[in-house]
């Protein structure tokens with residue numbers, strides 16, 4: 406660890422990258438520990454005899470939830486590594502982002518997410534120059550978050566509209582608790598999570614938005630959030646307009 410902030414910036418780019426990578430690994434290890442401990446403790450209790458059926462079901466639910474969390478962390482970690490090494494080349498091709506949104510929203514609607522989705526696309530629907538795998542990843546992440554951080558039964562709106570001659574703006578709006586202004590610049594950093602005040606614990610590792618930002622950056626666009634606490638959050642990203 407480097408003590409003074411200045412000292413960090415005096416190092417070469419390679420040395421800084423190495424420290425960032427070590428910090429990143431330390432964070433991943435830290436994030437792995439908590440779900441692993443939960444799974445192992447639940448398994449240990451599970452082996453006890455004379456466990457009431459209700460208690461078994463509870464333990465089973467813990468194992469399932471935490472197991473899924475471990476899988477999500479491993480997937481995001483690998484994707485982060487691939488993105489950091491630019492292992493996956495960016496293919497910018499003409500794409501109907503509205504068609505992709507419809508396909509994804511359909512999947513979210515059929516899953517038991519219990520949110521009302523609406524799509525608003527400008528007419529004629531704008532075409533973009535983008536990497537469809539990356540756009541899908543970003544959208545999936547923003548839709549996942551919109552569901553996780555908003556109340557059951559609330560509305561989520563996805564909008565697709567030209568921003569100007571060169572860019573198309575895609576946004577996902579939810580009616581959740583929103584994000585305080587002071588936190589908004591941090592949420593795109595790896596592992597950053599806004600401290601949770603409510604008693605409902607929302608699982609996550611703080612990697613999703615960092616990955617989304619890497620992907621939007623790689624396509625030359627921008628990603629940001631507009632949010633007034635208690636009025637929900639609207640995440641925007643821009644994609645190059647195709648003509």
Ligand code: ADP
Nearest residue numbers: 550554583592598599609610611612613614638
């Ligand atoms: P995760 O959701 O796994 O914690 P993300 O990187 O996707 O990680 O998000 C980082 C943080 O930003 C979240 O922990 C949460 O505090 C905040 N956040 C993201 N999306 C929303 C949203 N739609 N509404 C409110 N807060 C959000």
